[in-house]
Amino acid sequence: NMSTxxxxxxxxxxxxxxxxxxxxxxxxxxxxxxxxxxQGTTIxxxxxxxxxxxxxxxxxxxxxxxxxxTLNIGKVATLTSGTLDVSDASSxxxxxxxxxxxxxxxxxxxxxxxxxxxxxxxxxxxxxxxxTLTQAGGDLTVDNTLSVSGTGTFATIADISSSLxxxxxxxxxxxxxxxxxxxxxxxxxSNAISIGTLGGNTGTVTAAGS
Numbered sequence: 001n002m003s004t005x006x007x008x009x010x011x012x013x014x015x016x017x018x019x020x021x022x023x024x025x026x027x028x029x030x031x032x033x034x035x036x037x038x039q040g041t042t043i044x045x046x047x048x049x050x051x052x053x054x055x056x057x058x059x060x061x062x063x064x065x066x067x068x069x070t071l072n073i074g075k076v077a078t079l080t081s082g083t084l085d086v087s088d089a090s091s092x093x094x095x096x097x098x099x100x101x102x103x104x105x106x107x108x109x110x111x112x113x114x115x116x117x118x119x120x121x122x123x124x125x126x127x128x129x130x131x132t133l134t135q136a137g138g139d140l141t142v143d144n145t146l147s148v149s150g151t152g153t154f155a156t157i158a159d160i161s162s163s164l165x166x167x168x169x170x171x172x173x174x175x176x177x178x179x180x181x182x183x184x185x186x187x188x189x190s191n192a193i194s195i196g197t198l199g200g201n202t203g204t205v206t207a208a209g210s
Contacts, residue, residue, distance in 0.1 A: 005051075007032045015040040024048030030070075038064045038082060046071060058082030066091040066112075075099075077106055086110045089131065095122060097138065111174055116140060121158065142183060148172060160185055160203060166193050180205065 007171040011013050012033050014021055024031050027182035038044045038058045046069040053074040066101045068090035075097050077084070084106060086093055093113035096102035098118030105116065107126025114130035117137045124144040131150040131173045139158035149167040154174040157164070160183035166172050172193040177185070178205035187193045188208045198205075 005032055006027045009034045011035045011037065013037045013039055014044050015041045016044070018042065022047050023050055025060075038057055038062045043085075058084060066093060070094065072096055073103075075101075077104075079106065084108060086112065088112060095138075097122075103138065124162075139178070159183075161199065 006029070008031065012035065014037065015018050017038040020043045024047045026047040028048055030051065032051040032053060034053050035055045035105035036052045040062060041060065043063045043065050046067050049070040051072040051074065055075060056073060056077045057080055059080040059082055063085045064082060066088065068088050070092040072094045073096065080164055086108055089111050092115065092116065093110060094115035095103050095105050096118045100120055102123065104122045104123055104125050105128065107124050107128045110130040113131045113132040113134065116135040121141065121185040122138045122140045123141045125145060127145045129147040129149065133148050133152045135154045136153060140154065141158050142160040142162050142164045145163045146168065147165045148170050150170060152166060152170065152172040156176045156178065157174060159180050160177065160180045163184045163186065166187040166189050168188050170187070170189040171191045174195045176197045177195060177199060179200040182203050184204040184206065186206040186208065
């Protein structure tokens with residue numbers, strides 16, 4: 001049994017083709033990969049917390065299943081021809097780039113928690129939704145639709161050029177919105193969504209809750 005997180009440099013290819021391929025053993029410490037490629041024809045499923053410090057690529061039609069674990073993406077995540085399965089309500093996916101180069105968050109339906117941290121600015125590759133969303137660092141540009149159905153906590157939103165919406169039962173707080181550049185910020189929740197500072201607004205702010 002390992003007592004500390006395993007760190008694996010270089011490139012690791014997961015190429016299983018017969019049965020679900022597990023990443024790590026349940027109950028053991030996590031694994032840090034530099035570059036991880038999910039290939040082959042079978043599901044790759046996390047059993048421990050996994051950190052990919054450089055690049056994650058999901059290829060060949062494979063589903064990379066976060067399951068009820070945590071995936072930390074240090075720099076780049078690419079879905080070449082596969083999918084990232086974030087359908088488990090206990091899943092956590094964290095985008096943590098911290099080197100000043102922008103990081104793109106995969107546009108997915110996150111049934112669990114979506115986290116953004118580190119100093120690097122963040123943007124969205126496509127329509128994104130999350131039950132729980134925490135943005136603690138790296139100014140976020142909402143350049144594709146983003147919706148929160150549970151709890152959304154944002155440090156700094158640099159710009160909303162698309163739409164940010166809070167669902168009917170959502171709770172939320174935003175420390176700073178620098179600008180709403182033609183996009184929209186909407187809440188249909190009966191709960192308060194607090195905004196500390198709202199800068200330039202050439203878009204639309206709508207509070208539809210009661």
